[in-house]
């Protein structure tokens with residue numbers, strides 16, 4: 001069966017053998033296999049029972065990135081509610097050699113309404129091709145709404161890769177904000193990336209602004225390409241030893257991944273009533 005659907009999980013299987021697993025909790029993609037090899041990192045200590053956001057895979061960040069900074073988001077937790085709500089399976093969109101694709105949705109439920117008063121529509125489309133995984137977040141501001149919807153969005157991939165060897169390009173020349181700086185003032189000061197290839201051998205939490213929308217993630221013998229649409233920024237995160245302070249991080253888990261997260265996180269998307277916005281990332285395994 002190319003699409004298998006249980007009460008908690010959707011599994012996609014492409015005719016050429018690649019697979020993807022999406023939990024309805026947070027629509028978190030928790031597995032993506034190409035040529036039998038797992039491409040995403042999920043901590044063995046991650047809670048998969050819906051009690052907290054999943055440490056790994058591809059959590060969806062919406063409508064705020066990090067701690068809320070917009071008044072509309074003041075009651076929300078870090079990274080918003082999309083990653084910690086249970087979504088609904090909507091439909092199979094496509095099922096052929098080109099791709100196996102499903103749509104999931106999240107409506108404002110009582111819990112969301114108690115922390116977030118804005119009307120919205122949210123759907124997520126996951127498409128699996130032979131060597132490729134696309135994840136698209138669709139945000140709508142209903143026509144009945146009286147004002148613009150202001151939000152941030154980010155697709156928080158955890159790419160399985162050895163963090164002491166992995167490199168990311170091309171970020172050279174971009175402005176970025178270094179969240180590992182000690183003071184708020186230093187965090188708010190833009191730096192300029194001078195490296196041809198960025199590594200995460202030391203604790204890294206950098207928000208690159210107005211980036212290229214096309215990144216190469218490479219390590220010996222392997223490569224992954226990431227393309228983004230409407231997600232103008234990109235966050236590179238790996239905590240290194242600091243990761244030992246994260247409760248649901250497995251022992252030395254930070255050695256096994258890099259996050260290269262396309263997002264719209266500097267400023268806010270402003271969506272007028274009756275309009276839609278789509279943010280997309282496409283992950284492609286380079287020929288191995």
Ligand SMILES: O=P(O)(O)OC[C@H]1O[C@H](O)[C@H](O)[C@@H](O)[C@@H]1O
Nearest residue numbers: 053078079179205235236237259
């Ligand atoms: O621990 P979480 O809320 O899942 O956040 C995990 C990480 O997400 C992003 O990459 C942020 O830039 C980091 O500052 C944050 O630590």
